[in-house]
Every structure is written in structure tokens, then in C-alpha cells.
Amino acid sequence: MAYVVERKPLTLAERLYLPQIFAGLRITLKHLFAPNVTLQYPEERPVIPSGYRGVPTLVRDPQGREKCVSCQLCEFVCPPKAIRITPGSVPADQPDRLHIEKAPQAFEIDMLRCIYCGLCQEVCPEEAIFLQNQYSLSGYTRAEMVNDKARLYELGGTLPDQHYKWDKKKAAAEHGNTH
Amino acid sequence: MTALYQYWLNLPLVLQMVIKGLAVIGFMFPFGGACSLIERKISAWMQGRHGPNRAIPFWIAWVPIIGPLLQRLGVFHLMADGGKMFFKEDPIPGHVNKFYFVLAPIVAMIPALTTVSVVPFGAYIDAAGQLVPLILADVDVGLLALFAVSSLGVYALILAGWASNSKYPFLGGVRASAQLISYELSMSLSILPVFLWVNAPGGSGTLSLFAVVQAQSGPWHAWSGLWFIFTMPVAALIFLVSLFAETNRLPFDMAEGEADLVGGFHTEYGSLKWGLFFVAEYSHMLIGSGVFVLLFLGGWNPLPWLPLATFAGWLGLAGNPLVVGALSIVIFLSKVLFFVFLFMWVRWTVPRFRYDQVMKLGWQKLLPLAIGNLIVYALVIAWVQVKN
Numbered sequence: 104m105a106y107v108v109e110r111k112p113l114t115l116a117e118r119l120y121l122p123q124i125f126a127g128l129r130i131t132l133k134h135l136f137a138p139n140v141t142l143q144y145p146e147e148r149p150v151i152p153s154g155y156r157g158v159p160t161l162v163r164d165p166q167g168r169e170k171c172v173s174c175q176l177c178e179f180v181c182p183p184k185a186i187r188i189t190p191g192s193v194p195a196d197q198p199d200r201l202h203i204e205k206a207p208q209a210f211e212i213d214m215l216r217c218i219y220c221g222l223c224q225e226v227c228p229e230e231a232i233f234l235q236n237q238y239s240l241s242g243y244t245r246a247e248m249v250n251d252k253a254r255l256y257e258l259g260g261t262l263p264d265q266h267y268k269w270d271k272k273k274a275a276a277e278h279g280n281t282h
Numbered sequence: 283m284t285a286l287y288q289y290w291l292n293l294p295l296v297l298q299m300v301i302k303g304l305a306v307i308g309f310m311f312p313f314g315g316a317c318s319l320i321e322r323k324i325s326a327w328m329q330g331r332h333g334p335n336r337a338i339p340f341w342i343a344w345v346p347i348i349g350p351l352l353q354r355l356g357v358f359h360l361m362a363d364g365g366k367m368f369f370k371e372d373p374i375p376g377h378v379n380k381f382y383f384v385l386a387p388i389v390a391m392i393p394a395l396t397t398v399s400v401v402p403f404g405a406y407i408d409a410a411g412q413l414v415p416l417i418l419a420d421v422d423v424g425l426l427a428l429f430a431v432s433s434l435g436v437y438a439l440i441l442a443g444w445a446s447n448s449k450y451p452f453l454g455g456v457r458a459s460a461q462l463i464s465y466e467l468s469m470s471l472s473i474l475p476v477f478l479w480v481n482a483p484g485g486s487g488t489l490s491l492f493a494v495v496q497a498q499s500g501p502w503h504a505w506s507g508l509w510f511i512f513t514m515p516v517a518a519l520i521f522l523v524s525l526f527a528e529t530n531r532l533p534f535d536m537a538e539g540e541a542d543l544v545g546g547f548h549t550e551y552g553s554l555k556w557g558l559f560f561v562a563e564y565s566h567m568l569i570g571s572g573v574f575v576l577l578f579l580g581g582w583n584p585l586p587w588l589p590l591a592t593f594a595g596w597l598g599l600a601g602n603p604l605v606v607g608a609l610s611i612v613i614f615l616s617k618v619l620f621f622v623f624l625f626m627w628v629r630w631t632v633p634r635f636r637y638d639q640v641m642k643l644g645w646q647k648l649l650p651l652a653i654g655n656l657i658v659y660a661l662v663i664a665w666v667q668v669k670n
Contacts, residue, residue: 121519127631131328135627140330 156221156234159212160259161252167261168197170231173205177223177232185216186223202273210252214240233262303418306403307395314394314564315557319360321626328630334359367557375446375550382445387551387558390438394565397432400424401572402492403614404582406607407591413499415492416607424490425477428573429470432528435566436462439530439547442559446550454546457536457637461527464644465534469524471652472517475659476510476577482667491573495581499589507587511578516655518578520648525570527644530563531625533632536640571621572614579617582610 116122142149151157164170173190191208193200200206223232237258242248250258290298319334326333334356342349342358352358374380402417421427436459443455480497481487500506511518527534538546548559575581583589590613594606635643 124628124632128627131627131631134328134330135324137330139327139332141332143332 151236151238155236155238156219158214158237158240158250158258159217159219159221159223159232159234159255160237161210161231161255162233162259162262163256164264164267165261168200169206169256170229170264171207171210172203172229172231173207173210174228176226176228180222180226182220182222183216183218185213185218187211187213199273200269202276203269207252210255212250212255214248214250215245229268230262230264230266233259235259299418303399306398306418310395310398310565310568311561313568314561315364316360317564317567317622318363318560319356320622321629322359323356324623324626325630328627337362364557367554370553372553372555377447378550379445379447382441383550384555386438386442386445387555387562389441390435390562391558391565393431393434393438394562394569397428397569398565400428400491401569402495402576402581403572404607404610405492405495405590406603406610407594408603413496413591415495416611417492420490420492422488422490424488424492425473425494425573425577426489428491428569429466432566432569433462433466435562438559438562442551443547446547448550450544451547451549454536454538454543454549457543458530458547461530461534461536461640461644464641465524465527465648468520468644468648468652469528471649471656472520472524473577474656475514475517475663478660478663479510479513491576491581495576495583498580499583499591500587501589501592502587504587507589509578509580509583509586512586514578514655514659516651517659518574520652520655521574521577523643523648525574526625526628527640529566529570529625531567532629533634534640535634536637567622567625568618571618571625574621575614575617582614584613 161169161171173188175188175190178186178188187209188207188211189209190205193203193206195201219234221234224234235258240248293301323333332354335354337356337358338349338353339358342352374383399418400421400423402415402420404416405413406416408414439458439462440455443451443453443458446452476494477489480494494510497506498509500508505513526532530536530538536546538548543549548556551559580586584593590606590610594609597609599605599609
């Protein structure tokens with residue numbers, strides 16, 4: 104419902120305007136001596152909050168094994184089509200992973216396209232891709248801004264694993280039950 | 283030392299004056315530039331930022347504590363800015379009137395540096411015990427000359443606005459001229475009570491600023507020891523507000539008006555010509571603050587009821603004109619610097635007025651107030667002086 108706001112006539116102090124200016128001067132003087140809030144960036148770095156969505160990276164499990172199975176779900180879900188995966192088979196020098204169907208031969212994320220939405224991390228059934236803390240990246244050429252597989256693993260490092268999904272699958276297959 | 287002094291006294295008077303004048307200009311010009319740095323730092327601190335603190339020549343970075351401190355204070359940004367202004371390309375847009383376009387910054391600088399000649403910036407005690415002002419030209423028309431010359435400064439803004447031949451500078455120039463004319467009236471009227479008081483009947487009339495300071499240097503408990511800001515607070519207030527308007531500072535930032543006029547009168551200017559406008563603006567601020575300090579805050583007297591001569595006597599400097607002179611300059615300059623700070627302080631406190639509010643304040647509030655103030659003080663002064 105419409106109603107009329109009652110506007111009181113200004114008091115003498117308000118019409119003089121000076122008390123208000125002095126009050127304002129007091130406030131700005133307080134700010135003059137208040138500590139600065141600016142971060143001196145290259146020397147001081149911001150504290151990254153948990154859950155921060157930085158550069159997407161590939162991670163290894165605590166045994167140092169590659170987790171990505173090249174299912175390409177992230178590639179399909181990626182809204183700006185920043186991810187390119189070339190699927191391949193698991194290399195023969197990793198005998199404990201030979202039961203896994205596939206591994207990425209090449210894995211590229213174009214950081215000029217990436218929008219840091221985190222959908223790849225959300226969709227990954229293997230918990231192999233994570234958006235981690237890195238927020239600052241630069242390069243001289245477009246090609247430099249494409250993170251290849253080696254670089255993605257270098258950035259990602261190792262994260263703890265609660266499931267060891269493929270070890271369980273292997274054990275289950277060896278004991279004759281699928282689950 | 284004495285040989286040098288003798289050599290100085292034997293120089294032709296014209297040469298002495300030229301050297302003194304150049305010394306003062308050589309102080310004003312870089313100081314105007316330094317004010318821009320002070321402004322940037324104070325603005326930053328008031329906004330919770332650090333402000334410019336990066337530039338440092340590598341050989342000063344080797345000095346242990348002082349080097350980083352100077353860097354943090356941004357001192358070298360001043361030189362970096364100045365160097366940039368001098369050496370960057372100086373573009374003249376194709377659509378401007380070249381003659382007046384180039385003339386405008388010069389016209390801005392000239393009154394800014396000329397007015398300083400009638401402003402005393404210190405005093406010393408000579409062998410005869412007389413207080414002698416440190417001033418380039420202690421003329422009797424003093425303040426009148428200052429007002430006359432400093433109001434020429436508005437022509438620079440009008441010229442710049444007109445010669446730029448584009449709409450925002452033009453609007454800025456028009457606003458500046460209207461504003462400066464409006465506030466000059468109340469400014470001149472507000473200081474009349476001061477001169478009514480100084481020029482008591484019987485003495486020879488003067489508008490010299492030195493005489494005004496002398497009238498504020500009385501001993502303990504004498505009326506003449508009180509600064510005029512205490513005896514004439516309304517006049518001081520009107521003068522201060524008009525000063526903000528005259529120097530085009532916020533909240534009377536009509537001529538520039540970044541928000542609505544891009545850069546106002548200097549939109550089309552770049553590099554050193556733009557820099558000259560700013561040095562001129564800061565010089566006006568300095569001189570305006572200086573005049574306020576001289577008129578209402580006792581000039582080089584350290585405290586009310588404590589004239590410079592007494593203060594120097596306490597410190598045992600009475601026979602040392604050089605040191606007393608330096609002391610008076612330091613006292614005067616620190617008061618002026620406080621006002622420069624006040625200008626910046628107010629800038630970040632009071633939002634800009636709308637243009638009609640500026641005009642209303644000038645014509646409908648300050649002018650009647652100044653006239654009323656003049657009449658009241660004329661009556662009071664007449665009564666006081668008849669009684670004595």
C-alpha cells in the first residue's frame with residue numbers, strides 16, 4: 104500500500120551543514136589512521152579459502168598411479184570445450200593397472216577457454232580432476248596456455264584416495280564376484 | 283659567510299630581486315608537484331590503500347633503512363611522474379584553436395606564481411629589534427594585488443575550455459567562470475572586517491598582509507594577541523569556504539567534475555601542459571592557504587598570545603636573524619601544510635555539490651552572510667575603537 108513518508112523539516116544544525124561536515128571529517132580522519140586493507144600482491148599472497156576453484160589439474164592416487172581412465176565425461180560436460188582427451192590403453196609397464204580399460208594418451212586443457220566452472224571435477228567418476236589453488240597463470244603464446252598431460256599432473260600432485268576403486272575391482276574379479 | 287653576505291649586498295637590487303624571485307618560484311613549482319604526491323598518498327590512506335610505493339632508484343635501494351622508507355612513502359614517484367610529464371609526447375588535438383590552447387596553461391601558471399610576491403612567508407628581527415617580513419614585495423596594496431592577480435587564473439580555465447573546442451571542456455570552463463565570480467564576492471567581503479580592525483583611524487591605511495600579522499602578534503592577554511579566527515570566526519569560515527570554491531577543490535569541483543565532465547576544462551590536455559594546470563592549481567591552494575594563515579591564523583606566530591619575537595627570545599635566538607627567519611618560515615609552512623592537508627581531508631569527506639547548489643550557496647547564503655558579518659563587525663569595531 105502506498106503511504107506518505109513524513110519528512111520533518113531540517114533542524115538548524117542540519118541546515119547549517121557544518122556539524123555534518125565535522126562528523127564526516129572525524130570519520131575520514133579515523134580511516135586515515137586505520138590499517139590499510141590492500142594486499143601488497145606480489146610480495147603478499149592471499150589466503151586461499153577451502154573449496155576455491157582455481158586451475159583444473161589431474162591428480163594421482165597415494166601410490167602415485169594415474170587416476171584418469173579417459174572416460175571423456177569431463178570433455179563432454181565442459182561448457183567452453185576447453186578439454187581435449189585422446190584415449191589410449193594403459194601402458195604395459197604398469198602391471199597393476201592393466202585391468203583398467205583405458206588411460207589418457209593425451210589430456211589437454213586450454214586455459215584460455217576454461218571458465219573455472221568446476222563441472223569437470225563434479226562429473227569425474229574417478230575423482231581424478233580437481234580445481235585446485237593456483238589462480239595466477241601467464242604465458243607469452245597461446246600454445247603456452249594449453250596445459251598438457253605432464254603439466255596437469257605436475258600441477259595436480261597427489262591427493263588422498265578413500266576408495267581405491269580399481270584395486271577393489273581387481274580383488275573382486277580375482278575372488279570371483281563382481282562386487 | 284660574511285664575505286658572501288657582503289657580496290650579496292653589493293649585487294644590484296634588480297639582480298637581488300630576480301634571484302629571490304627565482305628562489306621562491308624554484309620552491310613553489312616543485313612543491314606544487316609534491317602536493318600532487320601528498321594528495322595521492324593521503325587519498326590512498328583515507329581509502330585504506332597504501333598508495334604509490336613502488337618506484338625506487340637502485341642505488342637508493344642499497345641504503346639500509348632510509349631507502350625502503352622513502353620507497354614506501356612514494357617519494358620517487360614524484361620524480362617518475364615529473365620525468366614522464368616532461369618527456370612524453372605532447373599531443374595537440376586537430377580541432378583546437380592552437381594559439382589559445384597553448385596559451386591557457388601559461389596563463390594558468392603566471393598568476394599562480396605571481397601572487398606569491400605579495401605574500402610574506404616569514405619574518406626576522408633585525409639589529410634594531412624590528413620585525414622585518416620575508417617577502418618579495420611588501421607593497422601597501424598587498425592583498426588587493428593578490429586578489430586582482432589570482433582572479434586572472436580563471437581566464438586560464440575559460441581559455442582552455444574555449445580553445446579546446448569540445449563540449450566537456452567548454453562546460454567546465456563556463457562552470458569555472460561562473461563559480462569563481464560568485465565566490466570572489468563573498469571572499470573579498472569576508473576579509474573586510476579584518477582590515478577594518480587593522481586600519482584603526484589615525485594610522486596610515488594599508489592592505490599589506492604583514493600588517494595583518496603584526497595586528498595578531500600582541501602579548502599575553504592583549505586583544506591583539508588573539509588570532510582573527512577567534513575574534514572573527516564567521517569571516518574565517520566564509521573565507522575558507524570561498525577559498526575551496528576559488529581553488530576549484532572538492533566539494534566545489536565544478537570545473538573538473540570527473541563524474542559528469544570527463545576531466546572538465548583539461549580534458550583535451552596532456553603531458554606537461556596538463557601538468558602545468560595542476561601545478562597552478564596546487565600553487566593556488568598553497569597561496570590560498572598561506573593567505574588564510576596570515577589573515578586568520580597569526581601567520582608565523584607559533585601560538586595565540588605568543589608572538590614570534592617572544593618565542594625567539596625564549597629560545598635565545600634574538601641576535602640571530604637567519605635562524606629566526608628560518609624558524610618563522612617553518613612555523614608558517616607547517617600551518618600552510620595543515621591547510622593543504624585540510625583541502626585533501628575535505629575532498630574525501632564532502633561529496634560534490636550539484637551546480638545549482640553551488641550557486642545557491644554562493645549567492646543566497648554566503649554573500650548575505652558576508653554582508654551581515656561586515657555590517658556587524660563594522661559597528662563593533664567602530665564601538666570598540668571609539669571607546670579606546
